Amino acid sequence: MKSIYSRFFILLPWILIVIIVIDIDTKRLSVRNTASFYLSRLGNVQQRQVVRTTRTSSSSTTATSSRSNATSLPVIYAITPTYSRAVQKAELTRLANTFRQVPQFHWIVVEDSNSHTELVSRFLARSGLRYTHLNVFTPRRFKRTGMPRATEQRNLALGWLRGHRSSKDTGVVFFADDDNTYSLELFEEMRSTRRVSVWPVGLVGGRRYERPLVEKGKVVGWYTGWKADRPFAIDMAGFAVNLQVILSNPRALFKRRGAKPGMQESDFLKQITKVEDLEPKAKNCTQVLVWHTRTEKVNLGNEPKRQQDSVYIEV
Amino acid sequence: MKSIYSRFFILLPWILIVIIVIDIDTKRLSVRNTASFYLSRLGNVQQRQVVRTTRTSSSSTTATSSRSNATSLPVIYAITPTYSRAVQKAELTRLANTFRQVPQFHWIVVEDSNSHTELVSRFLARSGLRYTHLNVFTPRRFKRTGMPRATEQRNLALGWLRGHRSSKDTGVVFFADDDNTYSLELFEEMRSTRRVSVWPVGLVGGRRYERPLVEKGKVVGWYTGWKADRPFAIDMAGFAVNLQVILSNPRALFKRRGAKPGMQESDFLKQITKVEDLEPKAKNCTQVLVWHTRTEKVNLGNEPKRQQDSVYIEV
Numbered sequence: 011m012k013s014i015y016s017r018f019f020i021l022l023p024w025i026l027i028v029i030i031v032i033d034i035d036t037k038r039l040s041v042r043n044t045a046s047f048y049l050s051r052l053g054n055v056q057q058r059q060v061v062r063t064t065r066t067s068s069s070s071t072t073a074t075s076s077r078s079n080a081t082s083l084p085v086i087y088a089i090t091p092t093y094s095r096a097v098q099k100a101e102l103t104r105l106a107n108t109f110r111q112v113p114q115f116h117w118i119v120v121e122d123s124n125s126h127t128e129l130v131s132r133f134l135a136r137s138g139l140r141y142t143h144l145n146v147f148t149p150r151r152f153k154r155t156g157m158p159r160a161t162e163q164r165n166l167a168l169g170w171l172r173g174h175r176s177s178k179d180t181g182v183v184f185f186a187d188d189d190n191t192y193s194l195e196l197f198e199e200m201r202s203t204r205r206v207s208v209w210p211v212g213l214v215g216g217r218r219y220e221r222p223l224v225e226k227g228k229v230v231g232w233y234t235g236w237k238a239d240r241p242f243a244i245d246m247a248g249f250a251v252n253l254q255v256i257l258s259n260p261r262a263l264f265k266r267r268g269a270k271p272g273m274q275e276s277d278f279l280k281q282i283t284k285v286e287d288l289e290p291k292a293k294n295c296t297q298v299l300v301w302h303t304r305t306e307k308v309n310l311g312n313e314p315k316r317q318q319d320s321v322y323i324e325v
Numbered sequence: 326m327k328s329i330y331s332r333f334f335i336l337l338p339w340i341l342i343v344i345i346v347i348d349i350d351t352k353r354l355s356v357r358n359t360a361s362f363y364l365s366r367l368g369n370v371q372q373r374q375v376v377r378t379t380r381t382s383s384s385s386t387t388a389t390s391s392r393s394n395a396t397s398l399p400v401i402y403a404i405t406p407t408y409s410r411a412v413q414k415a416e417l418t419r420l421a422n423t424f425r426q427v428p429q430f431h432w433i434v435v436e437d438s439n440s441h442t443e444l445v446s447r448f449l450a451r452s453g454l455r456y457t458h459l460n461v462f463t464p465r466r467f468k469r470t471g472m473p474r475a476t477e478q479r480n481l482a483l484g485w486l487r488g489h490r491s492s493k494d495t496g497v498v499f500f501a502d503d504d505n506t507y508s509l510e511l512f513e514e515m516r517s518t519r520r521v522s523v524w525p526v527g528l529v530g531g532r533r534y535e536r537p538l539v540e541k542g543k544v545v546g547w548y549t550g551w552k553a554d555r556p557f558a559i560d561m562a563g564f565a566v567n568l569q570v571i572l573s574n575p576r577a578l579f580k581r582r583g584a585k586p587g588m589q590e591s592d593f594l595k596q597i598t599k600v601e602d603l604e605p606k607a608k609n610c611t612q613v614l615v616w617h618t619r620t621e622k623v624n625l626g627n628e629p630k631r632q633q634d635s636v637y638i639e640v
Contacts, residue, residue: 019335096528096533097528097616097618099527099613099616100506100528100616100618101506101618103507103508104419104422104423104507107419107422107423107426107507107508108419108422108423110426111422111425111426191415191416191418191419192418192419193418193422194422210638212640213411213412213415213623213640216624216625216627217628218411218625218638218640219638219640221634233633233634235626235628235629236627296636296638297638298414298638298639298640301412301414301415301418301640303412303415303416303620303621304620304621305618305619305620305621306618306619306620306621308528309531310531310532310533311531312531312532312550312551313531313532313533313550314532314550318548319536319548321611323534323611323612323613324613325527325533325534325613325616
């Protein structure tokens with residue numbers, strides 16, 4: 011009897027260690043994120059309290075009122091696929107500068123890489139934002155012009171939400187590419203999304219803007235200069251989805267097979283909604299609150315082939 | 326002997342678990358500490374929003390009200406030349422999103438136009454920032470490739486500072502072009518500028534970065550891949566000047582006459598300082614905190630020649 015008792019105490023902790031290690035491995039989360047995930051399960055309030063107590067140090071009344079509102083606000087989950095390139099840190103810097111001002115915000119950053127890069131890991135840890143850092147490498151055969159981009163990254167983020175959020179969580183899911191420009195008003199508009207909401211996007215489709223056409227509060231068509239026959243003639247930055255819609259449609263994903271150029275958004279949206287059910291935001295889709303900006307590729311023609319500087323500097 | 330052996334195997338895994346948990350916790354703490362830098366800025370944003378609600382639209386009133394609010398921090402005057410184009414509002418939006426988190430900040434926006442445009446006026450009024458809105462039209466003969474850009478706009482801003490600030494005011498002047506990317510740390514670095522400070526700039530001169538080379542706290546040369554013979558081989562985003570230096574050198578301006586491509590910065594700086602007097606920032610010029618990003622020109626090929634939409638929408 012005593013020997014069974016002691017064996018149990020020898021085996022139990024080893025089993026626990028194995029479970030923790032396997033869990034870290036399979037979820038491909040950094041130790042940091044796994045930790046905050048576990049700790050948030052133990053006491054979900056703890057993480058929020060860190061954010062809130064820091065904010066409380068501001069003496070303004072706005073801070074106080076937004077703090078008391080904060081817990082009742084649905085969380086905005088912004089899914090940002092990203093990949094290594096000269097301007098990557100610059101892009102992430104200005105994105106973070108915007109997102110830092112959005113209350114109840116959770117950034118899901120998905121790298122197109124075989125592992126977390128040091129640059130992105132360090133950047134996120136110092137960002138001051140609540141975040142989840144994921145990665146999945148896009149197979150080379152999918153990296154051709156005309157092929158949809160970031161499919162694997164967006165799907166991994168959707169999978170993470172389905173694995174880590176439940177019917178008790180309130181939230182809104184938005185696909186925030188890393189080179190677009192976002193106004194703060196956009197996030198206030200999308201926060202009230204009940205199922206799927208839509209709004210205009212600037213500088214897209216060869217026009218100043220594209221937008222859903224709205225009559226009597228319903229979407230009845232699309233103002234676009236490009237592929238007007240798309241079921242949802244909308245850019246990735248032009249819609250948000252309630253978290254519960256993502257969870258209750260567990261098979262809704264971005265498609266690789268049979269995906270035609272420019273059809274990613276339509277292929278995804280038709281799995282979860284109909285045009286007549288869309289919720290128009292931004293004053294019945296008459297305001298541009300997000301812009302499909304593109305950053306120029308950097309000319310590195312004068313970069314020396316071998317490092318000439320005496321120190322290594324991250325850019 | 327056997328009992329020591331079994332006790333060891335009982336204790337070892339528990340110790341391991343404790344170590345893992347402590348490790349997770351300290352990593353979380355270090356993230357909290359770096360995050361608090363940014364989160365403290367969130368407080369500033371909200372404070373500023375209060376200021377916005379209590380002020381009128383005139384920039385001079387704003388300046389006065391926040392001077393009474395004054396802390397001991399020198400004001401950062403960021404001079405931003407801007408001009409009408411498809412991406413203008415998008416660029417200004419992400420700039421404002423960054424600047425809103427910088428305490429004691431005053432934005433001097435100078436339009437290349439014959440009068441204030443409605444777009445920029447409305448944008449600034451809604452920005453929540455302390456600002457001064459100026460305009461001056463660049464004569465057409467200066468709008469050729471190879472000619473320095475935004476000379477008239479920067480000089481008008483310098484003139485405004487000389488006319489509206491005195492020896493009693495503490496401040497730092499910085500030239501913030503509207504398409505670059507700025508980290509918040511950059512502004513903390515430049516705030517202590519006593520005369521003229523310098524730091525590296527990312528993605529410029531055909532290289533990953535350019536930077537002043539520093540030995541024993543003094544600038545002794547330049548790491549650059551382009552026009553290495555420039556007296557100050559530095560981008561417009563790579564330096565800041567104490568307000569009193571601007572005021573005590575009333576004739577220091579950006580030059581049109583005899584200006585050679587890429588010499589704007591050198592021509593200006595040699596009027597107010599010497600290389601050996603420059604103050605290196607950003608850890609002796611080994612950190613990139615600002616990036617010379619460029620936004621792609623927008624393709625508006627599908628824009629209808631006559632307005633087709635039922636409403637006019639600002640983009």
